[in-house]
Amino acid sequence: MSSRIKGVLSPVVTPFKQDLSVDLERFTAQCRWLQSKHVGLAFLGTNSEANSISPDERMDMIDALIEGDVDPRGMMPGTGACDLPTVVRLTRRAVQSGCAGVLMLPPFYYKGVSDEGLYRYYSEVIQRVGDARLRIYLYHIPPVAQVPITLTLIERLLRDYPEIVAGVKDSSGDWSNTQAMLERFAPAGFDVFAGSETFLLQTLRHGGAGCISATANVNAAAIHALYSHWQEADADARQQKLDTVRQIFQSFPMIPALKAAIAHWSGIGDWSRVRPPLVELDAGQHARLIQQLEAVEFSIALRG
């Protein structure tokens, strides 16, 4: 974990077989395809249904990519969990596999917990993993986790673990919060990732590291193109086109919509499957999604 991961990362959606088990082969192929589009693998994230997947299965997914010769330097798996033994176990495996970093949710069952308690949690994980190669990206997603990563918490963790606490993914959807993180911590080398490409250009203009975005599952090349060309004259136009596609996906339940689009353009219906408590799009939603995407000339080239 010596060189820092930057750019556009995708919380890779997880393919399930008919019995709801993880389709490791299809998952590995999807990760290879994303890497071919220069997109990093933030697999086992929120959009991967990571918390609907057991710790053992999550271990198997890390192992499958490594055994499938997917480059771990492009990987930032989610290893967060409500309990310490699980997060330590997953994180240790990620570090030993050579992953560039790990994306770590706060423990999200108890609400209203203190920064002191969250500090102890992260600190305990770092000490138990006990590996200087560890790079943690804190995962701030208050609309889902309900437990925030505050600026005060980041400050304290950075003071005590300046190398290991490497960055943050801000999925608050609140640009003023992303901006505050950028202003306070980016100058010292802390990598701030926007939680969606909606804020990619703004984030890069304020010294951020990139974005980790659901729609990088389906719009990988175009999002990466903005990352590569953000200092050029057409950057705002590129951002606007990304926003149009994003808004369509956002008007449906996001995870089922991502999977429906992949199912449609791959011709593999199995891709639309989700684990409960999520529910796949119904036929009407599916048709409207594809129609709206085609109206903006969007499609996914899943081969090549």
Next chain:
Amino acid sequence: MSSRIKGVLSPVVTPFKQDLSVDLERFTAQCRWLQSKHVGLAFLGTNSEANSISPDERMDMIDALIEGDVDPRGMMPGTGACDLPTVVRLTRRAVQSGCAGVLMLPPFYYKGVSDEGLYRYYSEVIQRVGDARLRIYLYHIPPVAQVPITLTLIERLLRDYPEIVAGVKDSSGDWSNTQAMLERFAPAGFDVFAGSETFLLQTLRHGGAGCISATANVNAAAIHALYSHWQEADADARQQKLDTVRQIFQSFPMIPALKAAIAHWSGIGDWSRVRPPLVELDAGQHARLIQQLEAVEFSIALRG
């Protein structure tokens, strides 16, 4: 799982050793003590820090009680998890161990999920466990899980699994919701447990099954006495005394306060330990808690 569990149950607080591992011996002894007070064991609940304990550790806790000859007919372990494989694994073990039932949280990571998704989740668990002895108590605790168990969901589950979906624990803190559950489902034999003894008398007067309450960890005998004597003249006076003790505990962070009280009256300081993200009471809080409890002549007789 033939005869239904009723009465007062305790979400048993979990003792941790200095390295934060579960102290199985102390845990077993505590469960024996609670059973001697006629209190059922809803261990691995919210107040047990269940979600701060890994699936493997939770399995070990079920096994430890069985191996320690604690009567499984008095047990209703929490087996809920965000992922299906874990909840199925834990639930299967509980059923095979002869537990009276299991208390099952909804999957609590994703927010705003549909009743359809929650129905599929519970239905999938029931089918995968595939054991007619299974008795599920749905766990409605919106202030923490943020994902509610609605009346509509209960109705649908009861229609399709009338034997297996056996009851609910209502920790909403909203009496009108408990009352609605009692009115709609109790007459058909659905067991409604109040989420705290605050509503015990009201619940019993409306045909409920009892309560599953944090403070049953520390006030077991008195809460059970109300359950046994609720039709007698002094029931309201008993309820009032319970409320006084409850209010003291509620004015502190509940789990650390329960553990601090047990630590105080057992003389075993280790009892105050919690896992992050929770934080134990500080010295001032600890002193105030004990002082307030002593002022109402409260104490815990942990022996005999």
